[in-house]
Amino acid sequence: GAAGYSIKEVECLLKEINKCLPLGGKAWDAVAVSYNEWAQRNCVSEHSTKAIRAKYDAITRIEKPTGDGELPAYVELASQIEAAISVKAGTIALDDSEWDN
DSSP: OOOOOOHHHHHHHHHHHHHHOOOSHHHHHHHHHHHHHHHHHTTOOOOOHHHHHHHHHHHHTOOOOSTTOOOOHHHHHHHHHHHHHHHHHHHHHHTOGGGOO
């Protein structure tokens, strides 16, 4: 089966996503290229763009545990990245020349 991600791998993945704040397929491909370059240098498994995006989506869906449970730091980071991607998407939509009529 496919290898899972270590905490270090997830942190690197999120770092690459945070650098790019991808909105579309080409940007996600760029994240995959950067991540896989890091993976080669660090002797860990490379992953496809689809797998990387699926992992990110899975992390962003993790809900805070009830009670005193704490989320891992990478889940908090993913939430911040998701907010930044939303802001970027909104900014691009507002700057779209179609709305300048």
